[in-house]
Amino acid sequence: MKVIGYIRVSTKSQGESGLGLKAQTEYLERAAQQNGWELVTTYIDSGVSGSIALEDRPEGGKAFQHAKVEGLEIVVAKLDRLSRDVEHIAGLMKRVKFRVCTMPHATPFELHLFAALAEQERAFIRARTKEALASLQSNADGGDEEALQKVANRAEYLSYGRTAANREKAQAAISQRVSSFHASIEPHLQACLYKGVSTLAGVADCLNAKRVTTSRGGEWSPIQVSRAMKALNLSF
Structure with a gap:
């Protein structure tokens, strides 16, 4: 049986699925050998998001038309190489x-079921990621650079379908908020240090006594003081 191979790779998809160009090519060649398929040709889309309809992709559109004109089947390494949208996959099955x-x-029914399950799992992952991001944001309370980086990294998972510009704006907003908070507490930290306080716990007590709260409105702890002082390049 003659078939058409289709491969889609992008930076994001390779990170999520582990399927780069070489891996997908090996999948196609092995499956063809095991199932007695003859690969007529293989179309490759590079740097193309799975959210774009197959027909609208540069090479995906060619593969689609080739398959329709000659009545051939399209073979992919994994279902998400065709699409990440269950409705689009269901529509493709008809054409x-x-x-x-x-x-x-x-069977087509089984493929539709797998697509639906995959879409549901992605929804669960996004929900769990949002919860994790909220927790990390809380840990970034005192301006901890490591925590902020984790927030930025987690934000990448939430950016599915968003533009790079929007992601940059979101990260810039977080950095600006933290910088503004640091600027507001620096005079109070300087005052505590000027009084001769020489321990993190002492500075925390000093700030709490002055009723200077953390960015979330809570009391200071030694570790939060350490993060804030590090961000402001302050020392005893």
């Missing part, structure tokens, strides 16, 4: 036949 290397004998 062109395709197979997945990891489950070459799956």
Whole structure:
């Protein structure tokens, strides 16, 4: 049976699935050998998001038209190489036949079911990531640079479907908020140090006595003082 291979790679998708160009090529070649398929040609989209419809991709559109004109099936390494949207996959099934290397004998119903389950799992992951991001944001209370970096890293997972510009704006807003907070507490920290306080616990007590709160309105702890002083380049 003659088939058409299709490969999609992008920086984001490779990080999530571990399927780069070489890996997908090996999947296609192995599946063709095991199932007696003849790969007529392989279309490759590089740097293309899975959220874009197959027909609208540079090479995906060619693969789609080739399959329709010659009545061939499209073969992909994994289902998400075709699309991450269950509705789009369901629509594709009505217009062109395709197979997945990891489950070459799956029926259209089974493929639709797998697509729905994958979409649900991504929704669960996004929900869990939001919770983790909220927790990390709380830990960034005192301006901890490590915590802030973790927030930025987690934010990448929440940026699915957003533009790079929007991600940069979100991260810039976080940095600006932390910088403004540090600027507001610096005079109070300087005053505590000027009084001769020489321990982190002592500075925390000094700030709490002055009723200077953390960015979340709570009391200071030694570790929060350490983070704030480090960010402001202050020392005893």
